[in-house]
Amino acid sequence: MGNKNKQKDISRRGFLKTAATISAALTIQPAINKVKATSAALNGKSTSPETFRKMQHRTLGSGRAAMEVSALGFGVMGMTYNRSQHPDKKGCIRLLHEAVDRGVTLFDTAIIYGPLTNELLAGEALSEFKDRVNVTTKFGHEVIDGKGTGRQDSRPETVRRYCEESLRRLRTDSIPLFYQHRFDRNVPIEDVAGTISDLIKEGKIQRWGLCEVSVETIRKAHAIQPLTAIQSEYHLMHRLVEENGVLDACRELGIGFVPYSPLNRGFLGGCINEYTTFDPNNDNRQALPRFQPEAIRANMRIVNVLQQFGRTRGMTSSQVALGWLLQKAPWIVPIPGTTKLSHLEENLQTIEFSVTPEEWKELENMVAAIPVIGDRYNAEQQKQVGF
Numbered sequence: 001m002g003n004k005n006k007q008k009d010i011s012r013r014g015f016l017k018t019a020a021t022i023s024a025a026l027t028i029q030p031a032i033n034k035v036k037a038t039s040a041a042l043n044g045k046s047t048s049p050e051t052f053r054k055m056q057h058r059t060l061g062s063g064r065a066a067m068e069v070s071a072l073g074f075g076v077m078g079m080t081y082n083r084s085q086h087p088d089k090k091g092c093i094r095l096l097h098e099a100v101d102r103g104v105t106l107f108d109t110a111i112i113y114g115p116l117t118n119e120l121l122a123g124e125a126l127s128e129f130k131d132r133v134n135v136t137t138k139f140g141h142e143v144i145d146g147k148g149t150g151r152q153d154s155r156p157e158t159v160r161r162y163c164e165e166s167l168r169r170l171r172t173d174s175i176p177l178f179y180q181h182r183f184d185r186n187v188p189i190e191d192v193a194g195t196i197s198d199l200i201k202e203g204k205i206q207r208w209g210l211c212e213v214s215v216e217t218i219r220k221a222h223a224i225q226p227l228t229a230i231q232s233e234y235h236l237m238h239r240l241v242e243e244n245g246v247l248d249a250c251r252e253l254g255i256g257f258v259p260y261s262p263l264n265r266g267f268l269g270g271c272i273n274e275y276t277t278f279d280p281n282n283d284n285r286q287a288l289p290r291f292q293p294e295a296i297r298a299n300m301r302i303v304n305v306l307q308q309f310g311r312t313r314g315m316t317s318s319q320v321a322l323g324w325l326l327q328k329a330p331w332i333v334p335i336p337g338t339t340k341l342s343h344l345e346e347n348l349q350t351i352e353f354s355v356t357p358e359e360w361k362e363l364e365n366m367v368a369a370i371p372v373i374g375d376r377y378n379a380e381q382q383k384q385v386g387f
Contacts, residue, residue: 055103056351058333060177060256061228065207067177067256069134071326071351073106074099074344075260075337076122081113083266083283086339089121096125098341100133102348108231108258108335109170110138110181111162115148119169127171137166138211140181154184156195163204177228179209182385189217193224200225209258212385215245218255227255229333232385234259235268236321236367237290237302238376251329259325262334265291268321269343270303272296288377295374305366315353318343320363322350327360 056071077083079092086092096107109122122135139162142153166175178199180192189210196208207228210221221227230250234241234257241247241257250257263269265285274293278286285291290299306317315323318336325334336347377385 054351055348057105058256058330060258060331060333061207061226062254063226065226065228065255067134067207067228069106069333070104071333072104072322072348073108073258073333073335074104075335076107076109076118077113078337079339080117080121081282083337083339085279089124092121092339093125095339095341095344096122099344100126100129102344104348105133106333106335107133107135108137108260109135110141110179111143111166112138112141112148112181115141115143116146116169119166123170123172130172134176135170135172136177136179136209137170137175138179138181139163139166140179140184140211152182152184152186154180154187154192156187156191159192159195160199163199167204174203175205177207177209178205179211179229179231180213181211183210183213183217189213189221190224193221197225211260213246215249218246218249218253222253222255227253229256229258231258231260233261233376234325235262235264236306236324236364237264237268237299237372247329250331256331256333257329259332259334262325262336263318263321267291267296267299268303268306269316269318270307273300288374290372290374290376292374298373301370302367302372305363305370309363309366313353313355315350316346318346319350319353322347323353323355324360324363326350327355327357 057068058071060067060069074096076096079086079095087095099107107122107126109118111119113119119137122137126133126135139159140152140154142149142151142158163175163178166178167173178196183189184192193208196205199205200208208225209227209229209231210218211231212233213221213230218227218230230246232241232246247257249255265288266272267290272291274297276296278291280286289295303317306320310316310320313320322334322336325332338344338347
Protein backbone atom coordinates (compact mmCIF):
# COMPACT_ATOMS: atom_id res chain seq x y z
CA MET A 1 0.00 0.00 0.00
CA GLY A 2 1.42 3.42 -0.97
CA ASN A 3 1.94 6.30 1.46
CA LYS A 4 -1.07 8.19 0.10
CA ASN A 5 -3.32 5.18 0.54
CA LYS A 6 -1.96 4.64 4.04
CA GLN A 7 -2.66 8.25 4.92
CA LYS A 8 -6.16 8.00 3.51
CA ASP A 9 -6.80 4.83 5.50
CA ILE A 10 -5.50 6.37 8.73
CA SER A 11 -7.51 9.52 8.07
CA ARG A 12 -10.64 7.47 7.43
CA ARG A 13 -10.15 5.47 10.63
CA GLY A 14 -9.52 8.66 12.57
CA PHE A 15 -12.68 10.22 11.21
CA LEU A 16 -14.77 7.16 12.02
CA LYS A 17 -13.28 6.95 15.51
CA THR A 18 -14.05 10.62 16.18
CA ALA A 19 -17.56 10.30 14.78
CA ALA A 20 -18.22 7.26 16.93
CA THR A 21 -16.94 9.09 19.99
CA ILE A 22 -19.18 12.07 19.32
CA SER A 23 -22.15 9.78 18.66
CA ALA A 24 -21.62 7.99 21.97
CA ALA A 25 -21.40 11.29 23.81
CA LEU A 26 -24.62 12.56 22.24
CA THR A 27 -26.42 9.36 23.16
CA ILE A 28 -25.35 9.39 26.79
CA GLN A 29 -25.94 13.07 27.57
CA PRO A 30 -29.36 14.63 27.97
CA ALA A 31 -30.23 17.17 25.30
CA ILE A 32 -29.17 20.19 27.36
CA ASN A 33 -25.60 18.86 27.66
CA LYS A 34 -25.03 17.57 24.14
CA VAL A 35 -22.67 20.35 23.10
CA LYS A 36 -20.56 19.92 26.26
CA ALA A 37 -20.49 16.17 25.73
CA THR A 38 -19.27 16.56 22.17
CA SER A 39 -16.51 18.92 23.26
CA ALA A 40 -15.46 16.57 26.05
CA ALA A 41 -15.37 13.61 23.69
CA LEU A 42 -13.22 15.44 21.16
CA ASN A 43 -10.80 16.59 23.85
CA GLY A 44 -10.58 13.16 25.46
CA LYS A 45 -11.93 14.40 28.79
CA SER A 46 -14.65 13.02 31.02
CA THR A 47 -17.73 15.03 31.84
CA SER A 48 -17.11 17.85 34.32
CA PRO A 49 -17.88 16.99 37.96
CA GLU A 50 -19.97 20.17 38.01
CA THR A 51 -22.67 18.12 36.35
CA PHE A 52 -22.97 16.07 39.50
CA ARG A 53 -22.81 18.75 42.18
CA LYS A 54 -26.58 18.89 42.01
CA MET A 55 -26.78 15.26 43.12
CA GLN A 56 -30.20 14.66 44.60
CA HIS A 57 -30.51 13.14 48.05
CA ARG A 58 -33.06 10.74 49.44
CA THR A 59 -33.89 9.44 52.90
CA LEU A 60 -33.83 5.76 53.79
CA GLY A 61 -35.88 4.92 56.86
CA SER A 62 -37.65 7.28 59.23
CA GLY A 63 -37.38 8.66 62.74
CA ARG A 64 -34.19 7.67 64.52
CA ALA A 65 -33.50 5.07 61.82
CA ALA A 66 -33.42 7.67 59.02
CA MET A 67 -30.33 8.07 56.86
CA GLU A 68 -29.89 10.69 54.15
CA VAL A 69 -27.98 9.43 51.11
CA SER A 70 -27.41 10.24 47.45
CA ALA A 71 -30.28 9.28 45.15
CA LEU A 72 -28.01 6.71 43.52
CA GLY A 73 -25.53 4.64 45.49
CA PHE A 74 -22.59 2.52 44.37
CA GLY A 75 -22.35 -1.27 44.64
CA VAL A 76 -18.70 -2.12 45.33
CA MET A 77 -19.08 -5.91 44.95
CA GLY A 78 -18.03 -6.23 41.31
CA MET A 79 -14.68 -4.61 41.96
CA THR A 80 -13.37 -7.82 43.52
CA TYR A 81 -16.10 -10.44 43.34
CA ASN A 82 -18.40 -12.25 40.90
CA ARG A 83 -17.96 -9.92 37.93
CA SER A 84 -15.08 -11.36 35.86
CA GLN A 85 -12.17 -9.04 35.15
CA HIS A 86 -11.73 -5.80 37.07
CA PRO A 87 -9.10 -3.06 37.37
CA ASP A 88 -6.20 -3.39 39.81
CA LYS A 89 -6.61 -1.99 43.31
CA LYS A 90 -5.31 1.44 42.37
CA GLY A 91 -7.79 1.66 39.53
CA CYS A 92 -10.67 0.63 41.78
CA ILE A 93 -9.70 3.16 44.44
CA ARG A 94 -9.42 5.87 41.81
CA LEU A 95 -12.94 5.12 40.56
CA LEU A 96 -14.41 5.08 44.08
CA HIS A 97 -12.84 8.49 44.68
CA GLU A 98 -14.38 9.70 41.43
CA ALA A 99 -17.77 8.56 42.71
CA VAL A 100 -17.28 10.53 45.93
CA ASP A 101 -16.26 13.60 43.92
CA ARG A 102 -19.48 13.30 41.93
CA GLY A 103 -21.66 13.30 45.01
CA VAL A 104 -22.23 9.61 45.75
CA THR A 105 -22.60 9.13 49.50
CA LEU A 106 -23.86 5.51 49.72
CA PHE A 107 -21.43 2.64 49.08
CA ASP A 108 -22.43 -0.99 49.53
CA THR A 109 -20.22 -3.97 50.35
CA ALA A 110 -20.45 -7.25 52.34
CA ILE A 111 -18.32 -9.72 54.25
CA ILE A 112 -18.98 -12.50 51.73
CA TYR A 113 -17.77 -10.42 48.76
CA GLY A 114 -14.33 -11.85 48.13
CA PRO A 115 -14.81 -13.00 50.84
CA LEU A 116 -13.35 -10.13 52.88
CA THR A 117 -11.45 -8.46 50.02
CA ASN A 118 -14.32 -6.16 49.10
CA GLU A 119 -14.60 -4.74 52.61
CA LEU A 120 -10.83 -4.28 52.69
CA LEU A 121 -10.97 -2.34 49.41
CA ALA A 122 -13.87 -0.19 50.60
CA GLY A 123 -12.07 0.53 53.85
CA GLU A 124 -8.84 1.55 52.16
CA ALA A 125 -10.56 3.67 49.53
CA LEU A 126 -13.30 5.35 51.53
CA SER A 127 -12.23 5.63 55.18
CA GLU A 128 -10.76 9.08 54.53
CA PHE A 129 -14.25 10.26 53.52
CA LYS A 130 -16.11 8.85 56.53
CA ASP A 131 -17.51 12.30 57.32
CA ARG A 132 -19.00 12.51 53.80
CA VAL A 133 -20.10 8.99 52.87
CA ASN A 134 -21.85 5.95 54.30
CA VAL A 135 -20.25 2.55 53.69
CA THR A 136 -22.83 -0.15 54.40
CA THR A 137 -21.98 -3.83 54.79
CA LYS A 138 -23.69 -7.15 55.45
CA PHE A 139 -23.34 -10.13 57.77
CA GLY A 140 -24.92 -13.59 57.75
CA HIS A 141 -23.07 -15.75 55.25
CA GLU A 142 -20.67 -17.95 57.17
CA VAL A 143 -17.00 -17.28 56.39
CA ILE A 144 -14.30 -19.55 57.84
CA ASP A 145 -10.59 -18.98 57.18
CA GLY A 146 -11.45 -16.47 54.50
CA LYS A 147 -13.79 -18.78 52.58
CA GLY A 148 -17.58 -18.90 52.34
CA THR A 149 -19.12 -22.18 53.46
CA GLY A 150 -22.55 -21.68 51.87
CA ARG A 151 -24.19 -21.74 55.29
CA GLN A 152 -25.85 -18.94 57.26
CA ASP A 153 -24.84 -17.96 60.79
CA SER A 154 -26.63 -15.09 62.53
CA ARG A 155 -26.22 -16.28 66.09
CA PRO A 156 -25.76 -13.31 68.44
CA GLU A 157 -22.11 -14.12 69.19
CA THR A 158 -21.37 -14.47 65.47
CA VAL A 159 -23.07 -11.19 64.59
CA ARG A 160 -20.96 -9.47 67.24
CA ARG A 161 -17.77 -11.03 65.91
CA TYR A 162 -18.61 -10.14 62.31
CA CYS A 163 -19.34 -6.58 63.40
CA GLU A 164 -15.96 -6.21 65.09
CA GLU A 165 -14.15 -7.66 62.09
CA SER A 166 -16.04 -5.43 59.64
CA LEU A 167 -15.20 -2.37 61.72
CA ARG A 168 -11.50 -3.20 61.37
CA ARG A 169 -11.66 -3.91 57.64
CA LEU A 170 -13.69 -0.76 56.96
CA ARG A 171 -11.36 1.30 59.16
CA THR A 172 -14.18 2.91 61.07
CA ASP A 173 -15.54 3.11 64.61
CA SER A 174 -19.20 2.71 63.64
CA ILE A 175 -20.99 1.05 60.71
CA PRO A 176 -23.68 3.37 59.26
CA LEU A 177 -25.94 0.50 58.16
CA PHE A 178 -25.46 -3.20 58.91
CA TYR A 179 -27.65 -5.61 56.91
CA GLN A 180 -28.43 -9.24 57.60
CA HIS A 181 -27.40 -10.60 54.19
CA ARG A 182 -29.62 -13.67 54.22
CA PHE A 183 -32.17 -15.05 56.67
CA ASP A 184 -30.87 -17.70 59.06
CA ARG A 185 -33.49 -20.41 59.58
CA ASN A 186 -31.84 -21.48 62.81
CA VAL A 187 -31.95 -18.08 64.52
CA PRO A 188 -35.25 -16.25 65.15
CA ILE A 189 -35.23 -12.80 63.58
CA GLU A 190 -36.20 -11.40 66.98
CA ASP A 191 -32.85 -12.60 68.38
CA VAL A 192 -30.99 -10.96 65.51
CA ALA A 193 -32.89 -7.71 66.04
CA GLY A 194 -32.10 -7.81 69.75
CA THR A 195 -28.39 -8.23 69.09
CA ILE A 196 -28.46 -5.37 66.61
CA SER A 197 -30.27 -3.20 69.16
CA ASP A 198 -27.46 -3.82 71.65
CA LEU A 199 -24.80 -2.99 69.05
CA ILE A 200 -26.59 0.27 68.26
CA LYS A 201 -26.66 1.20 71.95
CA GLU A 202 -22.93 0.49 72.10
CA GLY A 203 -22.34 2.76 69.09
CA LYS A 204 -20.75 0.04 66.96
CA ILE A 205 -23.47 0.30 64.35
CA GLN A 206 -25.90 3.13 63.68
CA ARG A 207 -28.73 1.44 61.77
CA TRP A 208 -29.65 -1.90 60.32
CA GLY A 209 -31.43 -3.57 57.44
CA LEU A 210 -32.48 -6.92 55.97
CA CYS A 211 -31.96 -8.49 52.55
CA GLU A 212 -34.35 -10.69 50.56
CA VAL A 213 -36.90 -11.34 53.31
CA SER A 214 -40.67 -11.67 53.59
CA VAL A 215 -43.15 -9.12 54.91
CA GLU A 216 -43.64 -11.23 58.04
CA THR A 217 -39.92 -11.16 58.80
CA ILE A 218 -39.78 -7.41 58.19
CA ARG A 219 -42.62 -6.75 60.62
CA LYS A 220 -41.14 -8.95 63.36
CA ALA A 221 -37.71 -7.35 63.06
CA HIS A 222 -38.98 -3.78 62.79
CA ALA A 223 -41.09 -4.16 65.94
CA ILE A 224 -37.95 -4.77 68.01
CA GLN A 225 -35.44 -2.48 66.30
CA PRO A 226 -36.67 -0.10 63.57
CA LEU A 227 -35.23 -0.92 60.16
CA THR A 228 -33.63 1.67 57.91
CA ALA A 229 -33.70 -0.30 54.64
CA ILE A 230 -34.65 -3.53 52.94
CA GLN A 231 -32.33 -4.65 50.16
CA SER A 232 -33.66 -6.98 47.46
CA GLU A 233 -33.22 -7.52 43.75
CA TYR A 234 -35.57 -5.23 41.84
CA HIS A 235 -35.57 -4.14 38.20
CA LEU A 236 -37.75 -4.32 35.11
CA MET A 237 -37.03 -8.04 34.71
CA HIS A 238 -37.67 -8.92 38.37
CA ARG A 239 -40.56 -7.15 40.11
CA LEU A 240 -41.39 -9.66 42.84
CA VAL A 241 -41.26 -7.05 45.63
CA GLU A 242 -44.25 -5.34 44.01
CA GLU A 243 -46.23 -8.58 44.20
CA ASN A 244 -45.24 -10.08 47.58
CA GLY A 245 -46.05 -6.99 49.66
CA VAL A 246 -42.47 -5.99 50.50
CA LEU A 247 -42.67 -2.54 48.87
CA ASP A 248 -46.07 -1.93 50.44
CA ALA A 249 -44.69 -2.87 53.87
CA CYS A 250 -41.76 -0.48 53.42
CA ARG A 251 -44.16 2.31 52.50
CA GLU A 252 -46.39 1.58 55.48
CA LEU A 253 -43.59 1.26 58.04
CA GLY A 254 -41.38 4.08 56.76
CA ILE A 255 -38.53 1.79 55.71
CA GLY A 256 -36.28 2.61 52.76
CA PHE A 257 -35.70 0.22 49.88
CA VAL A 258 -32.35 -0.43 48.17
CA PRO A 259 -32.58 -2.39 44.89
CA TYR A 260 -29.46 -4.42 44.23
CA SER A 261 -28.58 -5.52 40.69
CA PRO A 262 -30.77 -2.66 39.35
CA LEU A 263 -29.42 -3.36 35.86
CA ASN A 264 -29.93 -7.13 36.18
CA ARG A 265 -26.21 -7.80 36.67
CA GLY A 266 -25.34 -5.57 33.73
CA PHE A 267 -27.76 -7.17 31.28
CA LEU A 268 -30.07 -4.16 30.91
CA GLY A 269 -27.10 -2.03 29.91
CA GLY A 270 -27.03 -3.84 26.58
CA CYS A 271 -23.38 -4.90 26.68
CA ILE A 272 -24.04 -8.62 27.23
CA ASN A 273 -25.10 -11.03 24.51
CA GLU A 274 -25.30 -14.80 23.99
CA TYR A 275 -21.60 -14.93 23.07
CA THR A 276 -20.38 -13.17 26.23
CA THR A 277 -17.90 -15.30 28.19
CA PHE A 278 -17.94 -15.06 31.98
CA ASP A 279 -14.91 -15.86 34.10
CA PRO A 280 -15.67 -19.32 35.61
CA ASN A 281 -13.54 -18.48 38.64
CA ASN A 282 -14.93 -15.03 39.41
CA ASP A 283 -18.37 -14.55 37.93
CA ASN A 284 -21.55 -16.11 39.28
CA ARG A 285 -23.47 -15.19 36.14
CA GLN A 286 -22.08 -18.20 34.26
CA ALA A 287 -24.06 -20.42 36.68
CA LEU A 288 -27.31 -18.45 36.66
CA PRO A 289 -30.17 -19.76 34.48
CA ARG A 290 -30.97 -16.27 33.17
CA PHE A 291 -27.43 -15.88 31.80
CA GLN A 292 -27.31 -19.02 29.70
CA PRO A 293 -26.96 -18.29 25.96
CA GLU A 294 -30.51 -19.29 25.00
CA ALA A 295 -32.01 -17.18 27.81
CA ILE A 296 -29.85 -14.19 26.93
CA ARG A 297 -30.87 -14.48 23.30
CA ALA A 298 -34.57 -14.48 24.19
CA ASN A 299 -34.32 -11.73 26.82
CA MET A 300 -32.53 -9.34 24.47
CA ARG A 301 -36.01 -8.34 23.32
CA ILE A 302 -36.41 -6.55 26.65
CA VAL A 303 -33.14 -4.65 26.20
CA ASN A 304 -34.30 -3.65 22.73
CA VAL A 305 -37.47 -2.14 24.22
CA LEU A 306 -35.41 -0.09 26.70
CA GLN A 307 -33.10 1.08 23.92
CA GLN A 308 -36.01 2.11 21.71
CA PHE A 309 -37.66 3.94 24.62
CA GLY A 310 -34.44 5.78 25.45
CA ARG A 311 -33.49 6.63 21.89
CA THR A 312 -36.18 9.32 21.53
CA ARG A 313 -35.37 10.75 24.96
CA GLY A 314 -31.57 10.90 24.75
CA MET A 315 -31.24 8.07 27.29
CA THR A 316 -29.26 4.84 27.26
CA SER A 317 -30.94 1.58 28.27
CA SER A 318 -29.09 1.74 31.62
CA GLN A 319 -30.48 5.19 32.30
CA VAL A 320 -33.97 4.02 31.38
CA ALA A 321 -33.71 1.09 33.79
CA LEU A 322 -32.41 3.26 36.66
CA GLY A 323 -34.85 6.08 35.94
CA TRP A 324 -37.76 3.65 36.11
CA LEU A 325 -36.66 2.57 39.60
CA LEU A 326 -36.10 6.13 40.84
CA GLN A 327 -39.60 7.23 39.89
CA LYS A 328 -41.22 4.33 41.72
CA ALA A 329 -40.88 5.97 45.16
CA PRO A 330 -38.76 8.74 46.76
CA TRP A 331 -37.42 6.25 49.34
CA ILE A 332 -35.93 3.89 46.75
CA VAL A 333 -32.14 4.16 46.23
CA PRO A 334 -30.60 1.84 43.59
CA ILE A 335 -26.94 0.80 43.96
CA PRO A 336 -25.53 0.05 40.48
CA GLY A 337 -21.91 -1.06 40.42
CA THR A 338 -19.27 -0.55 37.76
CA THR A 339 -15.54 -0.60 37.14
CA LYS A 340 -15.61 2.09 34.44
CA LEU A 341 -15.75 5.87 34.80
CA SER A 342 -17.90 6.21 31.68
CA HIS A 343 -20.53 3.90 33.18
CA LEU A 344 -20.40 5.72 36.51
CA GLU A 345 -21.10 9.03 34.79
CA GLU A 346 -23.78 7.48 32.62
CA ASN A 347 -25.55 6.09 35.69
CA LEU A 348 -25.37 9.33 37.67
CA GLN A 349 -26.71 11.39 34.79
CA THR A 350 -29.98 9.46 35.10
CA ILE A 351 -31.20 12.00 37.66
CA GLU A 352 -31.20 14.75 35.02
CA PHE A 353 -33.93 13.22 32.85
CA SER A 354 -37.62 14.02 33.10
CA VAL A 355 -40.09 11.36 31.95
CA THR A 356 -43.82 11.50 32.64
CA PRO A 357 -45.65 8.83 34.68
CA GLU A 358 -47.63 7.99 31.57
CA GLU A 359 -44.46 7.32 29.63
CA TRP A 360 -43.08 5.09 32.40
CA LYS A 361 -46.34 3.15 32.42
CA GLU A 362 -46.07 2.70 28.68
CA LEU A 363 -42.57 1.26 29.15
CA GLU A 364 -43.79 -1.09 31.89
CA ASN A 365 -46.53 -2.42 29.65
CA MET A 366 -44.14 -3.00 26.76
CA VAL A 367 -41.70 -4.91 28.96
CA ALA A 368 -44.44 -6.86 30.75
CA ALA A 369 -45.64 -8.18 27.39
CA ILE A 370 -42.33 -10.03 26.93
CA PRO A 371 -41.86 -13.20 29.01
CA VAL A 372 -38.61 -13.33 30.98
CA ILE A 373 -36.71 -16.53 30.21
CA GLY A 374 -34.67 -18.24 32.94
CA ASP A 375 -34.75 -18.01 36.75
CA ARG A 376 -32.61 -15.37 38.43
CA TYR A 377 -30.92 -17.91 40.76
CA ASN A 378 -30.17 -21.61 40.67
CA ALA A 379 -32.11 -23.85 43.07
CA GLU A 380 -29.56 -23.69 45.89
CA GLN A 381 -29.33 -19.90 45.93
CA GLN A 382 -33.09 -19.53 45.62
CA LYS A 383 -33.53 -21.44 48.89
CA GLN A 384 -31.85 -18.56 50.75
CA VAL A 385 -34.31 -15.81 49.80
CA GLY A 386 -37.81 -14.82 50.81
CA PHE A 387 -38.07 -15.87 54.46
